Amino acid sequence: MSDRPPPKPPRQERWDRRMEIPLAVASLAFLTGYAVGILGHDRLPQAWLDLCLAVTFAAWAVFIADYAVRLRLSGLGPLRFVRTHLLDTVVLVLPLLRPVRMVNIYDRVQRRHDKPRLSLYARVMVYAGLTASLLGFAGALTVYQFEADAPGATIVTFGDAVWWACATLATVGYGDVTPVTPMGRVTAVGVMACGLALLGAVTGSFSSWLIQSFTREDE
Incomplete structure (x- = not known):
């Protein structure tokens, strides 16, 4: 089924x-x-x-x-x-992931008279950017909550947590600050997975847009 x-x-x-x-x-x-x-x-x-x-x-x-x-x-x-x-x-x-629901209101604003104001590729990139920002902020908050007072923690300020979230979402992973608590590491796994998915969506959309643009020029 x-x-x-x-x-x-x-x-x-x-x-x-x-x-x-x-x-x-x-x-x-x-x-x-x-x-x-x-x-x-x-x-x-x-x-x-x-x-x-x-x-x-x-x-x-x-x-x-x-x-x-x-x-x-x-x-x-x-x-x-x-x-x-x-x-x-x-x-x-x-x-x-609950703050990601705020992306819905942006989609509603863009859809006036049942017709999106942005192209499909632009919408994918804008939605991915909004989602990454919300996920990064929420992930930084969660990690900071559990890591700030943990023994041996390297993420001791909210600035450290924001830097870690940006590096993790971008799949860079410098390793200068890392979670040490179980909940912090579980959050890190979720942020990594979301970062890979968002990066793939943006990269695929941009590549498709480039291919279509070059195809139209050749024709």
């Missing part, structure tokens, strides 16, 4: 359109609360840290509610829905 998602029921399509902006706002709230809570953990009063934690969990609750409603409206069984919506499931489970 194919795991290709079946056509969406009309009710699910209406729900998806209705939730695009709320989900983007929830993603922004999640990233803001997560960032302020981590970067201000030793500077802010406990009340502010509790507020950041509450905002983070409230945003996560929005993601869970949206996932549950779409599962209900799809008419699919839970296992089939998970297989055909694997990316949504991974984003729901992994905090590192």
Whole structure:
């Protein structure tokens, strides 16, 4: 049996359109609360840290509610829905990927009158750039959270974490700063995989654009 998602029921399509902006706002709230809570953990009063934690969990609750409603409206069984919506499931489970939902609002702005304002190749590169920026920032936050106070850590400031995230996403891997905690290394594996995928998407799109441009010139 194919795991290709079946056509969406009309009710699910209406729900998806209705939730695009709320989900983007929830993603922004999640990233803001997560960032302020981590970067201000030793500077802010406990009340502010509790507020950041509450905002983070409230945003996560929005993601869970949206996932549950779409599962209900799809008419699919839970296992089939998970297989055909694997990316949504991974984003729901992994905090590192939740801010990527903000890319959806950019896609909505670009699609006016059901026609993208940018070409396919430009959209791939722009979306990859936005995704890399969000992933890099979220990955730096996560690694900094677990590495800053770890014994023998080389990532002791947020600047170190940002430098590590940039080098890892670019698949350079200087090795001057590396995670030493289990959670930091798990995060590193995810950032590496995403960096390879994004680099491949951008490189492939740019190569295809060059080939088409040279083909048109030859013709």
